[in-house]
Amino acid sequence: MRKLQAQGVHHITLTGADRQTSIDFWEGVLGMPFVFDQPNLDDPDEGHLYFDPGDGRLITIFTNENRKPVHSRTPMDPGCVHHIAFNVSKATWMQAVERLDARGIRHSGPKDRGFMDSIYFKDPLGLLIELACYKFEPPLGCSHADVMIEAHRQRVAAGDDHIMEVHLADAIELLVRRRQQTLSGDRDPKDPY
Incomplete structure (x- = not known):
């Protein structure tokens, strides 16, 4: 028996609502460039939007104009995604409270996690998003x-x-x-x- 050795996250796909809500949040709030757009190849009634979270990997969203944003928390049942964390610079993290407050986005406030600082808020569909900033830089050649x-x-x-x-x-x-x-x-x- 042999492993199927993973070498990193290729992409994460989320079920979104309408197209514009996805673009407005992922690019308009989180600054992720909208880099690719095509139909969902498994469901022609849906769109498939691709965003670059900053490391060249992809966050993709299935959209459907008949789905509308809901603001309640996404399910936390076993097997469900609890949250997605995105790396930000210390400079950006230090501005997070002010910038979220300016948009009226409720958040957790700063959280000290020992090895990183975090702040949490929900996307327009109720998915918990974390902005995380490491407290250290690894030595050259280390991760x-x-x-x-x-x-x-x-x-x-x-x-x-x-x-x-x-x-x-x-x-x-x-x-x-x-x-x-x-x-x-x-x-x-x-x-x-």
Whole structure:
């Protein structure tokens, strides 16, 4: 038996309402360029809109002019999507409250998640959206996941409940130590003062 090895998210497709609601939200609120448009090849009564969330991957929306936006929360039954999180810069995250408030969009307010900062709000169809901003940059040649797994190990070893900045900093130091060579014979911390 062999795995079917995934190598990243190709795209996420959501069931939308009418075409303009999708364009107004995904491009007009979240700034995702509208990059492709065709019929839903499995249902000719629907449109299929494609948006670039910023990393070249795709968020796609099935639209139907007979479906209207509903503002209640999407189902949270087993198997349903709880929320979708999008990466934003620290500068954008710092403006999120002001910009959501200016549009009258209700939100959670800032949330400190230890390794990232978040804010949550619903799209026009009730899907919970998270804007997330990492509190760290991974060392050159490493991914955010590399830092996260090492920070998790640091957290568990320390007996802490959740990842905090100290675990991230220690994980980054360890990853740099592993990846980057040095001419020094001793890489332990020193006090030159």
